[in-house]
Amino acid sequence: MKKRQVSLKDIAKEVGVSIATVSYVLSKGKDSRVSEAMSAKIREVAKRLNYQPNIIAQSLKSGTTNTIGLILADISNPFFANLARVMEDEAAKLNYTVIFGSSDEKAAKSRQLIDFLSSRQVDGFIIAPSEGSEEQIQYLQQQDIPVVLIDRFFPKTPTDYVIIDNYESSYRVVKELVRSGHQRVGMLAYTDRLFHMQERIRGYKAVLQDNGFLDKPEHLCEISYEDGKKEVQEAIDRMLAADDPIDSIFFATNTLAIHGLKHLGKLNLRVPNDIAVVSFDEGEAFDFYYCPLTHVRQPLEEMGKAAVQSLWNRIKNPDIPQQAISLPADVMVRKSSSAIMTK
Amino acid sequence: MKKRQVSLKDIAKEVGVSIATVSYVLSKGKDSRVSEAMSAKIREVAKRLNYQPNIIAQSLKSGTTNTIGLILADISNPFFANLARVMEDEAAKLNYTVIFGSSDEKAAKSRQLIDFLSSRQVDGFIIAPSEGSEEQIQYLQQQDIPVVLIDRFFPKTPTDYVIIDNYESSYRVVKELVRSGHQRVGMLAYTDRLFHMQERIRGYKAVLQDNGFLDKPEHLCEISYEDGKKEVQEAIDRMLAADDPIDSIFFATNTLAIHGLKHLGKLNLRVPNDIAVVSFDEGEAFDFYYCPLTHVRQPLEEMGKAAVQSLWNRIKNPDIPQQAISLPADVMVRKSSSAIMTK
DNA sequence: TTTTTTTGTTTAAACGATTAAGCATATCTT
DNA sequence: AAGATATGCTTAATCGTTTAAACAAAAAAA
Numbered sequence: 001m002k003k004r005q006v007s008l009k010d011i012a013k014e015v016g017v018s019i020a021t022v023s024y025v026l027s028k029g030k031d032s033r034v035s036e037a038m039s040a041k042i043r044e045v046a047k048r049l050n051y052q053p054n055i056i057a058q059s060l061k062s063g064t065t066n067t068i069g070l071i072l073a074d075i076s077n078p079f080f081a082n083l084a085r086v087m088e089d090e091a092a093k094l095n096y097t098v099i100f101g102s103s104d105e106k107a108a109k110s111r112q113l114i115d116f117l118s119s120r121q122v123d124g125f126i127i128a129p130s131e132g133s134e135e136q137i138q139y140l141q142q143q144d145i146p147v148v149l150i151d152r153f154f155p156k157t158p159t160d161y162v163i164i165d166n167y168e169s170s171y172r173v174v175k176e177l178v179r180s181g182h183q184r185v186g187m188l189a190y191t192d193r194l195f196h197m198q199e200r201i202r203g204y205k206a207v208l209q210d211n212g213f214l215d216k217p218e219h220l221c222e223i224s225y226e227d228g229k230k231e232v233q234e235a236i237d238r239m240l241a242a243d244d245p246i247d248s249i250f251f252a253t254n255t256l257a258i259h260g261l262k263h264l265g266k267l268n269l270r271v272p273n274d275i276a277v278v279s280f281d282e283g284e285a286f287d288f289y290y291c292p293l294t295h296v297r298q299p300l301e302e303m304g305k306a307a308v309q310s311l312w313n314r315i316k317n318p319d320i321p322q323q324a325i326s327l328p329a330d331v332m333v334r335k336s337s338s339a340i341m342t343k
Numbered sequence: 344m345k346k347r348q349v350s351l352k353d354i355a356k357e358v359g360v361s362i363a364t365v366s367y368v369l370s371k372g373k374d375s376r377v378s379e380a381m382s383a384k385i386r387e388v389a390k391r392l393n394y395q396p397n398i399i400a401q402s403l404k405s406g407t408t409n410t411i412g413l414i415l416a417d418i419s420n421p422f423f424a425n426l427a428r429v430m431e432d433e434a435a436k437l438n439y440t441v442i443f444g445s446s447d448e449k450a451a452k453s454r455q456l457i458d459f460l461s462s463r464q465v466d467g468f469i470i471a472p473s474e475g476s477e478e479q480i481q482y483l484q485q486q487d488i489p490v491v492l493i494d495r496f497f498p499k500t501p502t503d504y505v506i507i508d509n510y511e512s513s514y515r516v517v518k519e520l521v522r523s524g525h526q527r528v529g530m531l532a533y534t535d536r537l538f539h540m541q542e543r544i545r546g547y548k549a550v551l552q553d554n555g556f557l558d559k560p561e562h563l564c565e566i567s568y569e570d571g572k573k574e575v576q577e578a579i580d581r582m583l584a585a586d587d588p589i590d591s592i593f594f595a596t597n598t599l600a601i602h603g604l605k606h607l608g609k610l611n612l613r614v615p616n617d618i619a620v621v622s623f624d625e626g627e628a629f630d631f632y633y634c635p636l637t638h639v640r641q642p643l644e645e646m647g648k649a650a651v652q653s654l655w656n657r658i659k660n661p662d663i664p665q666q667a668i669s670l671p672a673d674v675m676v677r678k679s680s681s682a683i684m685t686k
Numbered sequence: 687t688t689t690t691t692t693t694g695t696t697t698a699a700a701c702g703a704t705t706a707a708g709c710a711t712a713t714c715t716t
Numbered sequence: 717a718a719g720a721t722a723t724g725c726t727t728a729a730t731c732g733t734t735t736a737a738a739c740a741a742a743a744a745a746a
Contacts, residue, residue, distance in 0.1 A: 002487045002661070004406075005464075007732055018696050023734060033694055055462045056402045057732035060701050063347075065399065076428035078421060078627070085419035088445060097463065099442050102431060119398045120440065121348075144345045258627060284421070284601060285627040318345070350702055361726050366704060376724055400702035403731050 006049045014045050022046075026053070059121060068311060069117035070100040071110060071127040078283045079254055079300070080128070083150070086304030087126065094312050096123070105192070105225045107132030114140065124311045126150055131192040146314040150307045152196040158322050160314055162307045164329040166196045169296040170203025170250075172331045173278045176294050177248045178211050180339040182276050184219065186239040186246035188232060188256045191222035200252045200280065218242055223256060232259040240267075240275075247275060248337070254281035261289060277336045292334035299327050349392045357388050365389075369396070402464060411654060412460035413443040414453060414470040421626045422597055422643070423471070426493070429647030430469065437655050439466070448535070448568045450475035457483065467654045469493055474535040489657040493650045495539040501665050503657055505650045507672040509539045512639040513546025513593075515674045516621045519637050520591045521554050523682040525619055527562065529582040529589035531575060531599045534565035543595045543623065561585055566599060575602040579610075583618075590618060591680070597624035604632060620679045635677035642670050 008026070012019045017038065024032035025042040032039075059065045068091055072080040084100060091098050099122065101113040110133045117125065124146035129137060134154045140147045141159065149161035177185050187204045189197055201220065208215055219242075221235035239246045251257035257279035264275060271277050271291040278294040279286070286293045306325050313320065351369070355362045360381065367375035368385045375382075402408040411434055415423040427443060434441050442465065444456040453476045460468065467489035472480060477497045483490045484502065492504035520528050530547045532540055544563065551558055562585075564578035582589045594600035600622035607618060614620050614634040621637040622629070629636045649668050656663065 002406075002489075005732090009732075019733085020697080020735080021695060023732095024695090027734075033692090035694060038694080052458065052462045054403075054464065054732050056399055056408065056464045057701090058734080059399045060397075060403050060703090060731090061733050061735090063345075063701070074428065075418070075431065076421075076425045078419070078424070081421070081424035082419045085417065085445060088418065088443075092444075097442060097459070099440060100431075101435075102428060115395065116440070118348075119395045121397065121399050146345075258630075262630065283627070285631050287601075287605065288628050288633075289631040290633050348702095352702075362703085363705080363727080364725060366702095367725090370704075376722090378724060381724080397702050400731090401704080403701090403733090404703050404705095406731070 005054060006051045007054065008051075010049060011042060011045050011051055014049065015042055017042070026051070063121075064123055065121045066095055067097045067099055067120070067122045068308070069113070069120075069122035069125045069127075070098050071103055071113050071117075071125065071129075072100060073105050073128055073130065074102045075100060076102075077255065078285075079281050079298075082300050083304050086301050087308050090305045090308040094308065096308075096312070103128075103130050103133075105130045105190075107136070111136055118143075118145065124148070124315050126307050126311055128152060129154070129194070131194050144318065146311055146318070148307050148311040148314065150303060152194045153324075155195055160310050160323045160325075162303050162310060162325045162327065163196065164296075164298055164303070164327050166199035167203045167206075169280070169329045169331065170200040170252075171206055172203075173280075173294065173296050173337075174204050174207040174250050176331065176333055176337045177250065177276055177278055178207055178213075180276065180337055182248040182337075183213060184216075184244060184246045185213075185248045185250060186219045186221070186236075187250045187252065188221050188223060188235055188260060189252040190228075190256070191224055197252060204250055216244065219246055228255060229259045232256060233263045236260060236263050236267075248272075249275060249277050251277070251279040254279065254283055254285075257281070257293070257295075258285060271336050272338050276338070282332075291336045294334045294337035295332055297330045297332050299329060302327050348397060349394045350397065351394075353392060354385060354388050354394055357392065358385055360385070369394070406464075407466055408464045409438055410440045410442055410463070410465045411651070412456075412463075412465035412468045412470075413441050414446055414456050414460075414468065414472075415443060416448050416471055416473065417445045418443060419445075420598065421628075422624050422641075425643050426647050429644050430651050433648045433651040437651065439651075439655070446471075446473050446476075448473045448533075450479070454479055461486075461488065467491070467658050469650050469654055471495060472497070472537070474537050487661065489654055489661070491650050491654040491657065493646060495537045496667075498538055503653050503666045503668075505646050505653060505668045505670065506539065507639075507641055507646070507670050509542035510546045510549075512623070512672045512674065513543040513595075514549055515546075516623070516637065516639050516680075517547050517550040517593050519674065519676055519680040520593065520619055520621055521550055521556075523619070523680055525591040525680075526556060527559075527587060527589045528556075528591045528593060529562045529564070529579075530593045530595065531564050531566060531578060531603060532595040533571075533599070534567055540595060547593055559587065562589055571598060572602045575599060576606045579603060579606050583610075591615075592618065592620050594620070594622040597622065597626055597628075600624070600636070600638075601628060614679050615681050619681070625675075634679045637677045637680035638675055640673045640675050642672060645670050 008019045008022045012022045021034055022042050025034050025039045075081055075084060088098050103110040107130055110130050114136050126148050128151040129149055134157055138157055147159055149159050153161040189201055205215055223231045251260050269275050280296045282295050282297055310323055351362045351365045355365045364377055365385050368377050368382045418424055418427060431441050446453040450473055453473050457479050469491050471494040472492055477500055481500055490502055492502050496504040532544055548558055566574045594603050612618050623639045625638050625640055653666055
């Protein structure tokens with residue numbers, strides 16, 4: 001059986017003093033009124049018995065757990081894994097632990113996670129909210145449980161959040177394609193109503209509009225999360241076989257880009273000569289792609305830090321006004337968006 | 344301020360009954376002796392007030408938290424991120440939560456994490472132990488805290504663990520190089536004394552030995568975790584500039600491979616014609632490498648599941664004999680290890 | 687010397703849940 | 717009808733910690 005941890009009681013018994021005295025020494029240190037001799041003795045015994053305070057008990061007493069609930073779409077997605085790592089470190093600096101869960105972009109799973117983490121009494125949440133989770137966020141707010149959204153947010157539900165300007169970034173990266181002479185830009189997006197995705201789409205459309213291109217609905221394909229790979233393949237096939245085939249693609253996320261680029265490879269299409277490509281996000285994977293990718297670089301480090309800081313702020317200071325943090329994202333121009341070579 | 348959660352007390356007051364009665368109804372259900380009428384009423388009120396049991400309090404009472412402490416080298420490394428994801432799901436099935444931390448292969452960080460998670464009263468640990476953490480593991484065992492090691496283990500410290508046969512896998516993947524005619528195989532490993540790494544090195548050496556090649560120490564380069572990228576570059580440069588330059592490289596981990604392949608690219612060396620390559624692990628990244636990589640495929644899914652199951656087993660059943668699980672790994676033969684083309 | 691203040695420690699309640707034991711009533715046995 | 721058993725609920729202890737309040741003894745002030 002697991003050995004019972006050493007408790008204040010054990011120390012108290014050993015020293016021959018009350019539990020309270022031990023607690024004062026060990027938790028208050030200098031500014032308790034316990035005599036120096038007694039303090040020293042208690043500390044010595046505590047050390048000898050290897051006392052470790054039971055955080056569960058402390059939490060029950062204090063009503064605070066020094067724990068952050070982190071809900072992401074999928075921890076195995078490098079975008080989220082990297083974010084998680086940044087947050088882990090940042091939280092540790094503030095003496096917080098992170099408990100995470102993957103929602104798989106499903107509102108039901110998100111709901112489960114929120115309930116679960118709530119009952120574990122997390123002090124606050126950092127959430128990349130999935131579609132349909134808006135009421136869940138509102139619920140947390142009604143309960144006055146601190147929440148910071150990351151990557152996405154709900155325009156109609158004011159919260160603290162940390163994002164990048166998706167419209168702007170999208171606009172700029174798609175414009176790269178147009179600037180290098182591409183006229184029939186296709187876009188692959190996920191079929192969700194989340195603001196970040198809609199903004200990326202809006203950015204894409206704005207570029208077309210501003211350059212006098214027709215907005216062809218068949219050039220914008222929305223992909224489900226469930227069967228992304230297959231749908232991406234079909235969408236690309238469709239856009240290439242159309243009367244008016246695309247000459248370039250904008251991938252709205254890293255996962256879409258990964259599926260898409262693999263498929264282009266299978267079709268023996270070369271980037272950028274046969275088809276140009278731009279994408280959101282980056283990753284080790286793209287570093288190995290034969291053609292360096294023009295992409296939107298999200299400042300993961302800053303986003304993660306800002307989210308943790310913002311949450312910490314709200315926890316310590318529940319009544320400050322809501323803080324919307326929009327960080328600048330860089331558009332990294334590489335070869336994949338360059339001009340079509342005339343053969 | 345954060346609203347206090349609804350407790351049994353609140354329900355008891357509302358219904359006009361004792362806390363115990365409420366507890367019996369809500370936790371024991373059918374087999375309590377509370378009358379059906381009373382039960383129904385209590386359940387109704389609980390629902391109306393949206394009662395969520397306080398897991399912290401339950402944990403304090405039960406001495407069990409349904410929480411697993413997971414210590415990995417780095418959650419942003421895809422190998423570990425994928426493992427983490429598998430474990431998260433598997434743990435959830437058993438009604439366990441995962442709290443993770445990244446050790447960065449440092450014993451000191453590992454020690455901190457263990458202390459930290461212990462004081463949070465995790466029910467057990469799954470650890471990919473870093474070099475120098477052997478006594479930490481022994482300590483946990485002395486405390487009868489369940490531990491399962493993953494990816495690595497300590498031969499002198501018997502524990503439950505889940506690994507693959509690193510010697511065998513290494514042997515087989517290096518043999519691929521030799522089989523296709525390579526005679527001067529270099530190896531990049533991390534400079535740690537951990538068993539998995541030593542086994543991979545042993546496998547490599549065994550292939551050389553079995554094929555009558557001299558064991559050239561300068562063909563085996565050990566890289567530190569701190570400055571991996573630079574050291575990999577230097578090591579490759581050195582091995583190529585030697586009197587007896589290598590014609591192929593075995594990368595002992597995915598991170599080494601990533602650094603190494605990028606450097607080969609910079610040197611304008613083509614795989615496999617200029618230099619052949621085999622590696623441990625896989626990843627999205629390698630899918631985009633121009634030359635499909637011969638590699639050892641670790642069964643992440645099975646490893647993660649086995650580790651969680653094994654830990655669960657030990658938690659529920661502290662006295663069963665230790666279980667060493669060694670899973671088979673596949674060697675995926677691809678183009679990167681193929682024969683040198685004579686030009 | 688008496689009163690006040692300071693010092694050093696203990697008592698006891700609390701956090702929210704669980705559960706053995708207790709205690710009435712009600713129902714069953716003979 | 718008396719004793720046994722079953723039913724339905726409450727009391728109280730417990731997990732490990734914190735902390736206000738109480739208290740006794742010592743030191744300082746009057």
